[in-house]
Amino acid sequence: MLSKGRETTKAKGDTTMINELKFNTNNGNVLSLTQVEGSEKVFVTSLDSKWNVNYEYSISPDEFTMLLNMYRCIKDNDIKNDFINPNGKNREVL
Numbered sequence: 169m170l171s172k173g174r175e176t177t178k179a180k181g182d183t184t185m186i187n188e189l190k191f192n193t194n195n196g197n198v199l200s201l202t203q204v205e206g207s208e209k210v211f212v213t214s215l216d217s218k219w220n221v222n223y224e225y226s227i228s229p230d231e232f233t234m235l236l237n238m239y240r241c242i243k244d245n246d247i248k249n250d251f252i253n254p255n256g257k258n259r260e261v262l
Contacts, residue, residue, distance in 0.1 A: 197222065203229075 248256035
């Protein structure tokens, strides 16, 4: 499920853009990534099937980008990683 940016009203005539991605996960939960215009943080929220919050945290855009780059590197180079690629053929060089 993908939500396009949406506007919300702060005060009469003022609007703020909210960008949001929602993913249905394999355990029946929903993972929501939200960034409010002007915010330096991406808010990550896990919701159960009844939309109750399991957990919530924020991550900086720089760290979020780093995680995506790490994921791509592990997949592209078939590096063994317990979370991303447990059957990888190559070892991570430390």
